Amino acid sequence: MSKTAETVWNNCMTFIEDNITSQAYKTWFEPIKAVKLTDNALSIQVPSKFFYEWLEEHYVKILKVALTKELGTSAKLVYIIKMENTYGNKQPFTEKIPSANRSNLRSQEVDVPLKNKSPELKNPFVIPGIRNVKIESQLNPNYNFESFLEGESNRLARSAGLAVANKPGGTSFNPLLIFGGVGLGKTHLGHAIGVDIKDKYPEKTVLYISAEKFTQQYIESVKKNNRNDFIHFYQIIDVLIVDDIQLLSGKAGTQDVFFHIFNHLHQNGKQVILTSDKAPVDMIDIEQRLLSRFKWGLSAELNHPDYDTRVAIIKNKLYRDGVEMPDDIVEFLANNIKTNIRELEGAIISLIAHSSFNKKEITIELARKIVDNYVKHTKREVSIDYIQKVVSDYFQMDVDTLQSKTRKRHIVQARQLAMFFAKKYTKASLASIGSQIGQRDHATVLHACKTVDNLSSTDKQFRKYVEDLSKKLTL
Structure with a gap:
């Protein structure tokens, strides 16, 4: 009976599955499809250039042994890089290569002899010209649990961090979102979790990155037409720590790519840790589908230390x-x-x-x-009560009137300005601001802030209100 590409590859897969970890097999071999067998050359389909390069870098020896067992010493391997566009109308892989089947499929054949050619890994952290396959964690070892002192203000977040470090991806705290004001230790705790995981699980790939750096890397990947390589790089991380995730606000493309990375990591039992200066409910211009995922695990707040x-x-x-x-x-x-x-x-x-x-x-x-x-020299933080008093005095009304349920235009505008300045000058959540200014909900506060922004740019008189009150509140 003559051999087919499927039977040869299935036999190879059985051998490979017995000789590598189940997670590595699931990540790097299950997505591969056998395409054709011509003479002694087996063609296999892989989803990206990054994928092919990773196989060549890490699994070429076992591939050679498996294929030699099936086809003999003259065996050859041909990679076919074929990616389906799963990202709307954006082109995930844009080399100028004729379409293979449909307009949203692109392919490239790479004839690779069974020897390690050591291709350069598409690692966004590698400095051009310096080959470095290992993914460095970017962690600061000085930010550890020992130097992150426990107190009433951080007990929940610190305990959750320790639980995640003991069993990354294996707790219900996935993702773990740590949020709080400036200088309360969010970055320190994120690093501490990563440092502890690297100590306990040295085989795991841990990566810390700021949302700003992530965005820069993504923009660079789009410029270089290797968006899918960028995605595949992040999908191999075991523990991803993203600092200041709120900085993805308003960046639709970066949010879209992070959404796909997050889904892959979460579905494969990888750990995601995020930090933010605000709770998910208070994040503005972040897609709802991302916010809903941020709420899947635990959101732990860091408060001012007692x-x-x-x-x-x-x-x-x-x-x-x-x-x-x-x-x-x-x-x-x-x-x-x-x-x-x-x-x-x-x-x-x-x-x-x-x-x-x-x-x-x-x-x-x-x-x-x-x-x-x-x-x-430290910026004074004004209270919500003080803001309400300043705004009320400015519009010659009392605070009770400002907080009332009336819909009179000048009172509504005064109330909206109080909410706007409370968000600008305090660290209170939108829900807390709404509660203190007339028992409103966070959606009302969000609407008020947007209204003030809009009127400031279109109404000259209203813009003067904003400028006058800003001066009074920052004196």
């Missing part, structure tokens, strides 16, 4: 830097810098530097001077 946590952070920082400081100064710093951890650590560094450079002892007077200078 007094005890601030004291612990100061003492830990001093211990790591080998510096001693009297308890009364530690307490003074903890009492006077409450906004975020980054500012707290910045003040400690300033205090130590002043003491060291000026050869002065660290005293309460020096601490007071540093804190006064530090806090003076």
